[in-house]
Amino acid sequence: MAESDRERMIRQYAAGEISWHTMRERGFDSFLDDLAGLGALGLRQPVAPMEGPNVESQQRASALIREALKAQS
Amino acid sequence: MRHRSSLWGRRRPQIVDWIRANFGQVEIVPTEIYAEYEALQAINPNMRSNGRGEQAALEVLAYEVASHPELQALLLLEDSDIRSREFVRLLPERVTALSTGDLLHELESACRIQSSDQILDEAAARGSQHRKAEANDCGRACASAASRTIVTTE
Numbered sequence: 001m002a003e004s005d006r007e008r009m010i011r012q013y014a015a016g017e018i019s020w021h022t023m024r025e026r027g028f029d030s031f032l033d034d035l036a037g038l039g040a041l042g043l044r045q046p047v048a049p050m051e052g053p054n055v056e057s058q059q060r061a062s063a064l065i066r067e068a069l070k071a072q073s
Numbered sequence: 074m075r076h077r078s079s080l081w082g083r084r085r086p087q088i089v090d091w092i093r094a095n096f097g098q099v100e101i102v103p104t105e106i107y108a109e110y111e112a113l114q115a116i117n118p119n120m121r122s123n124g125r126g127e128q129a130a131l132e133v134l135a136y137e138v139a140s141h142p143e144l145q146a147l148l149l150l151e152d153s154d155i156r157s158r159e160f161v162r163l164l165p166e167r168v169t170a171l172s173t174g175d176l177l178h179e180l181e182s183a184c185r186i187q188s189s190d191q192i193l194d195e196a197a198a199r200g201s202q203h204r205k206a207e208a209n210d211c212g213r214a215c216a217s218a219a220s221r222t223i224v225t226t227e
Contacts, residue, residue, distance in 0.1 A: 016153065019151075019153035019154050020151045034200070036201045037201075039198045039199070040201045044193040045151075045173070045197065046152055046153055047172070047173075047174030047178075047189070047193070048152040052156035053157075054170060057162075057170045058155065058169075058175055060169045061169035062171060062175050064145060065147070
């Protein structure tokens, strides 16, 4: 894969335009390569908004974590 | 293009070190999915995993949930994948999925970490440093091999 293609994909990934799954399909072997690419470009891993078809699971999981952290404190 | 098997071979010492360092905290379990993948890869080293990681997670979770009736399990997924991956909707009833971002957000809200963004920046910076170090090691090894070749030739 050309370096310009890799950089373009990393920028798209950081902007939330493509997923890690898509990057793997297009030739990224390792998540470390992805992190390294982000770091080299001064970017960070995207954070997904709480929306989409799996949002119910995300909300339940967040509530479980919240309860567990409260119970620990 | 690098083969996944060569990647595993190159990183095996790091993986073994990591398992040793986290012994007792992290459990690595065998799966039928991986055993099948390994057998197929022996025939065709270029074969990619094609979603077998998710299938392996489902296999482990289904087994654990069935074995422990009180278990509530959390599956941590990469942020960009959690929104769209259909397999999240196939998870057993007592398993819920959350993203790295969700987890960091909850930790930040509970004042367990200073800032989610800081953690993500550090992860990216460390990834970059790690790759640079690997490239330097490779450069030194190549230079050393080249000098040995020159000495041998002369």
